Amino acid sequence: MTADTIPVAVIGAGPTGLTAATLLGQYGIETLVLDRWQSVYPLPRAVHLDDEIYRLLTRLGIARQFATISRPAHGLRLLDRDLRVLAEFRRGADLGRHGHPEANMFDQPQLEALLRANLERHPAVTLRGNVDVTAVEQSGGGPVRVRLTDRSTSETSTVTARYVLGCDGANSLTRSTVGATMHDLAFAQRWLVVDVATDADLHQWDGVHQVCDPVRAATYMRISERRYRWEFQLLPGESADDYPDMTRLHPLIRPWTGDVPADELEIMRMAEYTFRAQIADHWRERRVFLLGDAAHLTPPFIGQGMGAGLRDAANLTWKLAAVLDGRLPEQVLDSYEAERKPHTRAMITLAKLVGTAMTAGGDTGSALRRMLAPHLHLVPGLSNRILDSRTPALRRSTLVDRRRLRRGLAGRLCPNAQLPDGQRFDDLAAGRFALVTSAAVTPALRAEVQDRGGVLVTASPGTALHRWLRRGRTVAALVRPDGTVQRTARDPKALRRLLPAPSPRRRT
The missing domain is CATH 3.50.50.60 (FAD/NAD(P)-binding domain)
Incomplete structure (x- = not known):
């Protein structure tokens, strides 16, 4: 070398x-x-x-x-082809488990x-x-x-x-x-993606609008104070070339722009994309x-x-x-x-x-959505599930030990919880391994964790981290630098051997 x-x-x-x-x-x-x-x-x-x-x-x-x-997004509305609301799922103003809004534009x-x-x-x-x-x-x-x-x-x-x-x-x-x-995971749809800027107020709800239409599915969302995004599924034989300017585009977006004159709407980008899986x-x-x-x-x-x-x-x-x-x-x-x-x-x-549920099925699919969507909010827990930003746990690997508890904390993210001193977990972990425990620890264990470049985080009773460990039916968790739990244990000392050795002189 x-x-x-x-x-x-x-x-x-x-x-x-x-x-x-x-x-x-x-x-x-x-x-x-x-x-x-x-x-x-x-x-x-x-x-x-x-x-x-x-x-x-x-x-x-x-x-x-x-x-x-x-800007935080306020949730999701499902609309029919006539823009009538089929269902609405609103997000609150509270911060999520990671300390930030759960959806952001x-x-x-x-x-x-x-x-x-x-x-x-x-x-x-x-x-x-x-x-x-x-x-x-x-x-x-x-x-x-x-x-x-x-x-x-x-x-x-x-x-x-x-x-x-x-x-x-x-x-x-x-x-x-x-x-x-x-x-190829068997999904391909051609869509027209449009970004428009305007100083006019469109007077629209500031969540995501999803038009569930198998003929012309569409999405609308406000991105910033003066920028808006529309996405329209293209019909067979159509292309972005069929919409060269605002004159041709205006009929598509007018249901949202209303009486705002076309000359007050500036196209920032208009392109055809094939959404693939x-x-x-x-x-x-x-x-x-x-x-x-x-x-x-x-x-x-x-x-x-x-x-x-x-x-x-x-x-x-x-x-x-x-x-x-x-x-x-x-x-x-x-x-x-x-x-x-x-x-x-x-x-x-x-x-x-989600894409198939919103766009497939022809007239039969549309009829089912009109019938079922208004009642979705009555399904216990469904609204929370639709708005939940949590993603699946990581599979088992050399750095994820999920042998003991299939539904345990290993492979999942440690919440960026607020600590008693006002900091959040990430402020203390700072890209290092963290040993989080609700058990009493000896000075020797604390020193060993520090010598190995990690940090020991005490989960005191009544804190979010303490409740997190209890829900995971454990006493200690080794959290990797990316925030993922590597392994849990009833005794924090059982996790210390998993910490990397002290760094030798860097090789270049």
Whole structure:
């Protein structure tokens, strides 16, 4: 290995790549981010994230800035083709278990601008834009060579890295490099996606409006003070070219814009998208990993597409940092795909189910929705389930021990609970292993946890963490740096051996 080999190269500076690079930078891991765009990609795409991802943004250091560019969503309305309300599920103003609103609307270019600016706080991370990655090559167990072409000068060069993270989107070159193929999960719908800005007040309810129409399904949502998103399922033979301007578009959005003149509505983006459900057959080839849309595509009906990529980054980066520091063996990197792939597949399946329920069935489906939807709020617990932002537990792996309690805490996220001193759990854990316990601990155990780079968190009676442990029928939980419970025990001393060894001198 040469002195010019960098620890990590990240291909792609979208939300997933920027999140991965920031987390690596927080661990002091030298990281190079490569992207074909010199600045933020200007077109809006994702518009929703949940409280789990908001929690991750807090760890990245941009929660306060994100609050200024986002707005909580008030819930969900199901509408028929005539925009009559079939059912309504309202969210309250309370914060979720992660300390943030459970549903949040935003403009993706604004989020990416925050992530790029925040990256400058980490001297270990370098962002290089305006380059095309033309090849990713590896042989044996050695470093990875990434071949580049400068888009301004056409000059070519090569970067050598110990590990490469392919965050380069749905048309991923990295995916081709590792020989992975996308497995089609039998869902494809063509939609027209429209972003409009206006200073006019549309006088609409500020939740998500879902039109359940098998002919022309549609979604409306307010993104910010003056920006709105519409999505319309395209009819057979239609394309985005059929809506070249506001004159042609206006009849589609007028049910929401009402008397607002067309010249007061500015189209920010209008494009055709095919909503797909796909997942790569494998996410790793030796030292190259796939993250985000390079590894999976989720239909947008539950607003989890971008969040899945950020979960990938949170899951992999702490493991990679620990391997590079010599605190964990390289074999733990196998747990990335073992944990994330089943979780992602479950979320894709849910998104397909929701999309099908809202759009399928023809006239019969419409009649059933009109008959059943007004009574959904009477089903015990259904409203909470529809609005619940919790995602499935991770499957068993080398870093998730679920042997004892199938329904226990292992594999689930520790809540970002408020502590007696006003801090939240993440403030204290700060990207480290945390041993959470309601039992009395000895000074020796506390010192050992600290020597191993972890933190001991006392769950005092009456606190949210104490109630969480009791519901999980346990006394102690070892929480990983990504907030996931690795294992629980009746005796906190039984968990100390699972903490990584103290860090030796970093290898580069």
